[in-house]
Amino acid sequence: MTATDARPVLAPRMAKDSAALRVDGLVQLIQIDGRRTEGSPFAELVADVGPDELRSLYRDLVIVRRIDAEATALQRQGELGLWAPLLGQEAAQVGSARALRRDDFVFSSYREHGVAYCRGVDPANMLRFWRGSTLSGWDPYEFGMTTPAIIVGSQALHATGYAMGIALDEADSAAIAYFGDGATSQGDISEALGFAASFEAPVVFFCQNNQWAISEPVRLQAHTSITQRGEGFGVPSLQVDGNDVLAVLAVTRHALQRAYAGLGPTLIEAVTYRMGPHTTSDDPSRYRSAEEVAEWRVKDPLARVRALLEVEGLLDAAFQSEVDAAADLTADTLRRGCLATVEPEPLSLFDQVYAEPHSLIASERAQFADYRAGFDEQPT
Amino acid sequence: MTATDARPVLAPRMAKDSAALRVDGLVQLIQIDGRRTEGSPFAELVADVGPDELRSLYRDLVIVRRIDAEATALQRQGELGLWAPLLGQEAAQVGSARALRRDDFVFSSYREHGVAYCRGVDPANMLRFWRGSTLSGWDPYEFGMTTPAIIVGSQALHATGYAMGIALDEADSAAIAYFGDGATSQGDISEALGFAASFEAPVVFFCQNNQWAISEPVRLQAHTSITQRGEGFGVPSLQVDGNDVLAVLAVTRHALQRAYAGLGPTLIEAVTYRMGPHTTSDDPSRYRSAEEVAEWRVKDPLARVRALLEVEGLLDAAFQSEVDAAADLTADTLRRGCLATVEPEPLSLFDQVYAEPHSLIASERAQFADYRAGFDEQPT
Amino acid sequence: MTTMALGKAINAGLRRTLERDPKVVLMGEDIGKLGGVFRVTEGLQRDFGPKRVIDTPLAESGIIGTAIGLAVRGYRPVCEIQFDGFIYPAFDQIVSQVAKLHYRTQGKVKMPLTIRVPFGGGIGAVEHHSESPEAYFAHTPGLRVVSCSNAADGFAMIQQAVASDDPVLFFEPKRRYWEKGDVDDSAETASDPGTLHQARVLVAGTDATVATYGPLVATALAAARTAAEEGTSLEVIDLRSLSPIDFETIATSVKKTGRLVVAHEAPVFLGLGAEIAARITERCFFHLESPVLRVGGFDVPYPASKLEQYFLPDVDRILHAVDQTLAPVP
């Protein structure tokens, strides 16, 4: 069960004026108690999000969290080598991904399982990478999204170059780069901001500031806000409550509209929190307090939408059980898919190193094939 | 004849308050016609610069320009392989270098001949690098200044690390990194700004924005001012008229005082112009107009001080001929020194590759010695 | 047939690729109005416009990183690294991304990048302007590495490199940019990558084989002439491709001569000569009369230019090695 199932697509409409909206501080549209925030210039950008769309966003949030929980369980059971949990970042990922059009292109980091889900990637295929069965679980062109990028910061330059290509093609789509707060220290992120500004590339820099880079707090990376960093490169930058799916959707739509309109790059700092470990190999208790985690738990992105649905009377039992069922089904399919993974053939080691024939690869493949054949005959 | 000759040292006094002074736009203390600019908060920082000090600054400007002219001539005559002229940037270099204390440390780029002169480096030794006779013409520790750094941007990280060391030593000196406008696009410059901010390192980032990076105008590197770039990293940044030696001196003193006081890094953008070619191999006529160059000629940094001295009646004939004589002497010594360069011995190829014995270098040295000895006996 | 200098031949080849394929874009520092510091891209921005020939900000990682994105979008970027010593800031993007993306995505994403690098010494330059970093890239699976030594190859090989669907590091011997040669630019030169990775025997000989590439090919040819005068017949091979290496051609020659000298400017330790010596010894163990010898830069950082004449292999050092292979000391 993937996100491609019939559900309202939240295609951005062009705003009358796509010039960068400027607001002080955090953009927020849903308060913790579920009431809407009044008078934000961004509210208009999600005016079309009615009951059905709200429910569908909530469904995605629940399903994405369930995918994450199931994958974490599979890792504990030894089915995956590693997993990078997104717990706590569901709204930042679903809100931004649901703002994208099919012809936009996502350059992700390694934690964007929620984005991948919204792009229509089969969750079981997401896991094949973490299981060690493949270096990338899907075709980037099929979903308009790259597979996990491990080298921190590198993908922002790829997104910028892709966006330069969009501009050369005179197309009206956009590229979006996902990266974290720690990544902002990498030279590649700065160079990407600089190139994007110089070439006015239609790219959105989506930074999930989840407060931590493994054991390092964001203040070690920067003494200023990440938005100020973006502005320093001439990239209009917005800070959004990353645990508010509507606010993230609105801000991302705004950034995309600027890109579509040829107004260049935008940086979005989604302020959120990594509720779980950096990866399943990490032990956060070594470097952060239970209090800090507790403070963020009350800002939970799912509880937020749930509260909104309650306040607005959209949360009936039927819908709840439907969502639970969908989540169960996804988890079940995910698990089956993972356990059914067909592992790669030894000789596939030599596949696709190059697009064209290569003498060295050819001879190594042949020698290795002989070598293995030798075993079948008379094992050493 | 070097800058160490008796002349007033412009040692900064601690300001009462070293918090970053903020001004809009360009800091300027001398107008083009030589009159002082009124009411700048920076004037106080050079209040101690009386007639003698002004004359001494002027002398350095003239001598530095003469060194540059003589070196360019020597390159044309085939005595140097290459030369990177500083013509037009004398005030930015002399003004900032004269603000430094002996125990400050300079991490320069490749164009800071004026800074080297003020640090006391023998001009003839500066040339040995450009002649190809050595990879560095002086001992960095003797003058508190590194030799030319060719890899654009790399030295800013070295300055930042050195400054981190100053802080670890709880010393009160500072490091200063010189780089250009083009360098601001390099990831290393951004990483240096980030590290300096995070560790509150006592480092001054001195950017000579001479409008060009070889054939690329500064607007290709950035759509915002270089000071805005610095602020984006949380580094207080000031823009100064780089052709105004007093303003540069004042702003650099301010930045150094902040560093000495443990208030962290400062970025200075010295707005100036590269009047000559990028290097003696460059042909600027291919990429910039004579008009643009003419516009900047009227802002000449030497003419500026000359005008000030006239306005203030400090420019008598005796002083002028004294300055001319000093410049002639420097040029003459420089030329003799260059022509008298002793070229390195072939076997010095193998010297100081490592600090400690190294088997491979030892054997290659021995083999090469034998090989060359073979020639003397029976030439091939 | 037109006689032109190597630099001009590469320029003409680049022009062909720009004419042939609208997806080809040139990127680099100062390649536009200035035409590059060596003028290899001269006139191309004027004729194809700033959208095909792009002056980039001063950041090598940025150049390669954005070129990768352009390639993902379907473009065929040709990046110029101004000098060999400035490629290292882009090393991560080249080694971790350009080299791996095709393999990572099981061939879904192609990386038809060409990275042009003027390389090698001998021009009396300052530090970082005379390096020979080719071995770093040849040791990196996923990349192809070639080097041209003359105008005809410069014209043809750059077109083949750009036409290749794999990433190609294209090393240009900067000190030979001004050396003229005959170039067949009449017919539409085949840009089929087929022959890109074949070595070429430039001089047939019987006593010993000298294999080299790029800037030292001319040196090896001069050595062969001198040797001939002294009655020694050298076979000279221009490797042309450094990854993969055409071992077939080298082995065939060595089985005939029984002796091999490999020369390059890069430091000998782990330079291309190491791989060639190791593999040819394995393939021709019973044909070799004496061990494969290597002549290269010494294992010191590139020295001040007044010393480069001693650092760089020259005719004498190549002939000295040839003498040694002909009279091995047991």
Added chain:
Amino acid sequence: MTTMALGKAINAGLRRTLERDPKVVLMGEDIGKLGGVFRVTEGLQRDFGPKRVIDTPLAESGIIGTAIGLAVRGYRPVCEIQFDGFIYPAFDQIVSQVAKLHYRTQGKVKMPLTIRVPFGGGIGAVEHHSESPEAYFAHTPGLRVVSCSNAADGFAMIQQAVASDDPVLFFEPKRRYWEKGDVDDSAETASDPGTLHQARVLVAGTDATVATYGPLVATALAAARTAAEEGTSLEVIDLRSLSPIDFETIATSVKKTGRLVVAHEAPVFLGLGAEIAARITERCFFHLESPVLRVGGFDVPYPASKLEQYFLPDVDRILHAVDQTLAPVP
């Protein structure tokens, strides 16, 4: 004598250097409170404070670049690169600055940096976490490159590396971090760099020599045991130093056995084995009964972890190469 795991032994060695020399500072990502992702710096920030054990921003070029500045200031930085695949963003600072500064300044500026790199595969990790980049650095004049294979060496060699006035790339075989060994931590272990670059014969043998380093030393020892059971006597050499290489020790062994197999995880093409094969063949040409053979990673990017068992040299592949050297096909 204390029995400890390799990771702990390096931790103990680092502690010694911090105690011995106030100028030693540790720098890296997550090395403080977390103690590094492999816990190699565990407890050091707690005991020596955040000024001696510094968590840096997430930028490798920044780590090495600032370490250079600290070295200019008189410090002795020990930088941790979290995983092998993350060293490339620092490649420029390492190759153009760390390696060249001493030579550039004719010895005026010393670069006593130690760059610690957990390297190699075999831990079932995701991409970029299992690389063997040592050849890039061994090909770079001005750097020293070493690799430890056991706890005793981990403890001693890290101290020697830090004590060295030259920059040292210190490669730690991450998959062996948990393997225990006896460490003499009683006496003040000599931190004289003298023996840092000596190879060590771990097993004496007569039929063939197997030279390797880092993670494959244990594999070679296992191969020697299996071979012994089959009546083949292998001599096993732990190179320990990759630049410079102790060719004396290898040559002495090869002159005795007449056969050499070199093994490493890095791709064979231009891997360390190439240099060893080339040089040993030159030195032992008339002693070699068959060509030097190399067993290494294939020339493909490091594969998905389910395939690494096929990519990585194991006992069988080493013994297969040994069989080939013992019965060369003409």
